[in-house]
Amino acid sequence: xxxxxxxxxxxxxxxxxxxxxxxxxxxxxxxxxxxxxxxxxxxxxxxxxxxxxxxxxxxxxxxxxxxxxxxxxxxxxxxxxxxxxxxxxxxxxxxxxxxxxxxxxxxxxxxxxxxxxxxxxxxxxxxxxxxxxxxxxxxxxxxxxxxxxxxx
Numbered sequence: 001x002x003x004x005x006x007x008x009x010x011x012x013x014x015x016x017x018x019x020x021x022x023x024x025x026x027x028x029x030x031x032x033x034x035x036x037x038x039x040x041x042x043x044x045x046x047x048x049x050x051x052x053x054x055x056x057x058x059x060x061x062x063x064x065x066x067x068x069x070x071x072x073x074x075x076x077x078x079x080x081x082x083x084x085x086x087x088x089x090x091x092x093x094x095x096x097x098x099x100x101x102x103x104x105x106x107x108x109x110x111x112x113x114x115x116x117x118x119x120x121x122x123x124x125x126x127x128x129x130x131x132x133x134x135x136x137x138x139x140x141x142x143x144x145x146x147x148x149x150x151x152x
Contacts, residue, residue, distance in 0.1 A: 028128045029057040060135065063108060064128045071105035079107055086141055087111060111138060
């Protein structure tokens with residue numbers, strides 16, 4: 001892009017600053033959602049699959065971004081009641097279980113632990129892929145809980 005004025009250069013810097021967000025989104029879409037591995041044969045089915053997985057990727061990306069920007073937010077911002085209950089129950093086996101006073105970042109770490117994040121003291125915050133894997137486990141666990149509830 002040609003840069004002729006200071007305003008042009010500021011605009012280009014703003015666009016470049018968004019680049020890493022686009023890269024993270026693409027990484028989640030390709031690595032977590034694995035849309036390239038689908039066996040769908042028609043273009044329309046692939047478009048539908050990519051559209052659905054873009055929604056999932058946006059959700060994961062949003063969780064990752066809110067983790068960075070508002071870690072002390074209440075968990076209700078991102079988690080429904082049944083999700084919070086499930087994560088609280090699962091966390092009871094860990095050294096530092098979730099409680100009523102737990103904030104959003106603690107619930108996100110719990111979800112990421114389901115996806116393989118180790119949550120050691122010196123570990124960096126969980127990444128998008130661990131959150132994605134934890135989200136897949138959460139969906140399976142919520143479905144199993146619903147089946148057990150319906151059978152009882």
